[in-house]
Amino acid sequence: MPSNPFRPSVAACTFALVLLVIAGVAIAYSSKRENRQVKESSSVGEEGGSPTETVAGGDPDKQRKTLDCSIVPEHLGAGGNLENVADNQNLEVNTQKAGGIAGDGGLISLGSSSNHKREKLRVIVTTDGERDDKNSFSRFLLYVNDFDVEGLVYTNSVWHPKGNGTTWMRDQIDEYAKVFNNLRKHDPEYPTPASLKAVLKVGNLEEFGIEAVGAGKDTPGSDHIVSLLLDDDPRPLWVHAWGGVNNIAQALYRLRESHPKQLDAALDKIRIYAIASQDDIWQWIGCNFPTAQFIQNNHQFWRVIAYDHDRKNPVQNHPVFGSRWLRENITTGHGPLSAQYFSDVQEEGDSPAFFHMINTGLRSAESPDFGGWGGRFAREQNNYWTDTSDDYPGDSELALDKPLWRWIVQISLDWQARADWALKSFEEANHHPIVNLGHAQDLTVSPGEQVSLIAKATDPDGDGLTYEWWRYYEADSYDGKVKIRDASSAQASFVAPDARGQDLHLIVTVTDNGNPPLQRYRRVIVSIR
Structure with a gap:
């Protein structure tokens, strides 16, 4: 009796099942885009390596x-x-x-x-x-x-x-x-x-x-x-x-x-x-x-x-x-x-x-x-x-x-x-500035108080330094604006807004003039009480 051409073979059913399993994994881990592959050679002698990742x-x-x-x-x-x-x-x-x-x-x-x-x-x-x-x-x-x-x-x-x-x-x-x-x-x-x-x-x-x-x-x-x-x-x-x-x-x-x-x-x-x-x-x-x-x-x-x-x-x-x-x-x-x-x-x-x-x-x-x-x-x-x-x-x-x-x-x-x-001497390479504060890194202030911000930075290589104070407002809780005076100097200041129960995140970025120019920071969290 001739086989039914519309009846799937065991192999075809198995193949279809495998495809369903793969599809299920693909859905469960949806962070993968379709058909995105890169070719690379696996390391010599490495267990489990594959030439395609x-x-x-x-x-x-x-x-x-x-x-x-x-x-x-x-x-x-x-x-x-x-x-x-x-x-x-x-x-x-x-x-x-x-x-x-x-x-x-x-x-x-x-x-x-x-x-x-x-x-x-x-x-x-x-x-x-x-x-x-x-x-x-x-x-x-x-x-x-x-x-x-x-x-x-x-x-x-x-x-x-x-x-x-x-x-x-x-x-x-x-x-x-x-x-x-x-x-x-x-x-x-x-x-x-x-x-x-x-x-x-x-x-x-x-x-x-x-x-x-x-x-x-x-x-x-x-x-x-x-x-x-x-x-x-x-x-x-x-x-x-x-x-x-x-x-x-x-x-x-x-x-x-x-x-x-x-x-x-x-x-x-x-x-x-x-x-x-x-x-x-x-x-x-x-x-x-x-x-x-x-x-x-x-x-x-x-x-x-x-x-x-x-x-x-x-x-x-x-x-x-x-x-x-x-x-x-x-x-x-x-x-x-x-x-x-x-x-x-x-x-x-x-x-x-x-x-x-x-x-x-x-x-x-x-x-x-x-x-x-x-x-x-x-x-x-x-x-x-x-x-x-x-x-x-x-x-x-x-x-x-x-x-x-x-x-x-x-x-x-x-x-x-x-x-x-990895190869240069200390004198030939650049190293990031060392940044400290002239006060605590967490301050508690009152509304209307003038707040001083003091950065004290040195550079291991003797490079020139620039300063920039800024407010990371997305990270703090106050919705208004704060004006920082002398923001481009080591010592800056601002007047605390009338915002009891809120906090401000003020950051100083210190950049050297080495090659490449490097930065370090200090964050001051100011709580208004």
Whole structure:
């Protein structure tokens, strides 16, 4: 009997089922644009590498940004914290002074003449190792003197469910080792290559998202996060998600299941900064651990510093985004570490996570809504924060991305200077100004009071300095205008408006005349009482 030509074969049915599964994943992770791929060669000897990488992140306008706390995976359970979810107004969360540098002291001098050991932020990086992650890691290694790097975890994401091997960070640290001695001429606090390798850990590379969390899913990476959250160090622990957040979620699961009496303290300590939603577990974290600070950069990273084909901001044609600038100032003639950059132009979707932590004087690590080099964020629900806008009339998308693009040129010039440190002597390179205040960084004043603002800056290289006081009005609570007198001098002043209960954020930008010109800042928060 001849077969029915309209009856599908088993193979066809199987193929159709596979297509349905793929379509479901594509819908669930809507941050991916269709048919967007970039070709790149995987590193030699790297496990799990592929000559073709799918671009992560995708269209930021399609990013899902709202917590849906009705989603509770059955195998994980609600965890006993969901009763807090609906009562956002009464939920006490640690949002202010959340991990900043304590005290009113300025940025400590970079030279070996400084005997003061500066307090640093603790950080763990989890990464799926795609091309832009590798680019970010190359830059990150030039800034590791600014942090206490306590974990480097290989992980995965929906775009790279098997990750991209477990050797590439070690390989880049080997390149860092070749310039380590010269970097220490500029700052003796660069950590040794061995100390960085000692905190390399492997997370779950076999399952991603919600399927990677639960009983029997612990990994060396998640166990390491747990151990640091339980240690005696009182400082906040910043945990970056450059890929999926499954290892972070597994650490929280393990704390809840095995250390319930210490869970609240651990949640008070953790600071999660995730780049986009690169798996499906972020909702579970945000809803089940509502007091844990969770920043998710869904939009700003993409239009400003991620892939060139989707860049959209007013400075996108600045030379720092061009191939010539990158070649001349970073990848060529600046040593083997900066040569480990796998794009022809700036493409680093994940770097804002550590930009946020650099002690520029903007105090951005104290609260996500302060704003700084890593963007600015508003609390949406519980202690979950996502992108918020700065003022840019006429274009809501450019306004949403302004908290990052307003700084990006200076961030790039700062990177240029760090790349110089890899080969140049201290005398040949430029170093950022050291900015202090002539008063406390938090002031309480009365309406009508004349308030003095005093900056005291020096430059390690003896460069000339310029000053500019300005108000970051998007970050403060006062709706009116404030006139700053002598704004272009070290000492400025203003009259406090009649606005009891409001606060003002005043910032001084100090710029040197070195090559490249570098900036640092100090933020003064003025409370009107």
